[in-house]
Amino acid sequence: MTKDKDFEIFLATVPGLESVLCAEVRLKGFRQPVAVPGGVVIRGGWPEVWRANLWVRGTSRVLARIASFAVVHLSQLDKRAHKVPWQAILRPDVAFRVEASCAASRVYHAGAAAERVSKAITQTLGATPADDAPVVIKVRIEQNICTISVDTSGDLLHRRGYKQAINRAPLRETMAALFLRQCGYNGQEPVLDPMCGSGTFVIEAAEIAARLNPGRARHFAFEHLATFDAQAWQAMRAVKSQRTPDFHFYGSDRDAGAIIMSTANAERAGVQDYVSFQQATVSALRPPAGPAGLVIANPPYGTRIGDKESLIPLYRALGQTLLTHFSGWRVGIVTTEAKLAHVTGLPFLPPEAPVPHGGLRVSLYQTAPLP
Structure with missing residues (x-):
């Protein structure tokens, strides 16, 4: 070969x-x-x-x-x-x-x-x-x-090297990047995650907009192979494609610990100048000043019997807030439950086929720009 x-x-x-x-x-x-x-x-x-x-x-x-x-x-x-x-x-x-x-x-x-x-x-x-x-x-x-x-990778590639703090059942960065792409995101609009957890969607969106290479902060298994050329690799890594994004990226969560986590992860990723995290409930959510963009969220699914019913008010509040205040924004929601998605009342397009995530199967539900 x-x-x-x-x-x-x-x-x-x-x-x-x-x-x-x-x-x-x-x-x-x-x-x-x-x-x-x-x-x-x-x-x-x-x-x-x-x-x-x-x-x-x-x-x-x-x-x-x-x-x-x-x-x-x-x-x-x-x-x-x-x-x-x-x-x-x-x-x-x-x-x-x-x-x-x-x-x-x-x-x-x-x-x-x-x-x-x-x-x-x-x-x-x-x-x-x-x-x-x-x-x-x-x-x-x-x-x-x-x-x-x-x-040739070694550690799985979702381990970008910046996320030391994570919450329960986090969405992997690789999957978050693909869901952003499925929603039509290309770095040219603001992104807001109202249940940001450890900040994965917000940080991925900011990195895409800033043209930061996802593997810039880590090592790979190919560095241990006979085919490895350290000089050529350093030259490849040294090519700077970074730029200052035209937009800002926002995360909120009702949990203060999630905001601390997200902020620390964004700093390690080097995108702290382009992101903002704040503690807020879903009902208090309002669009930032400027053009409409993408709201994307990975809300709790409720994996135990009875949990799903208790999550209905959260999904309903999310849908009401977005329909009332986020005219012109597109929405993407990742969840295991069609029932929970539809409780939002959002005008979803036909959903994508479910994909495996953490032993469950999740689907991306997304809308066109809201009226």
């Missing part, structure tokens, strides 16, 4: 949001992105791998696909794994870990498959396997085709 510098790169996302991620990847200038189940495939070389980790907001992980071959028994896997040019990709002084999955294949024992690939790496390269290794090799055997990839 090092001779052929053009290989397949897989950008993972939440099932159901593949087309939204594909639109972002295309906008960021990557060649021929294709939405596939669970993510987006592009082609490129190692610079594209680095750029995807640094630039793309909606992906949770970037995998470099380094080998693919048919396999119907473990001895065949063993033989073909030994032929992968590990020395061109991995470093002998860096520990690795192999994770395998099998589906609808003659090779069905994931543990045995992982063991064979791990042994092949050790025997051909001399690297040591370890449970806490910084480099993870992903082996997927499906329909008797084995695909071997390197996880």
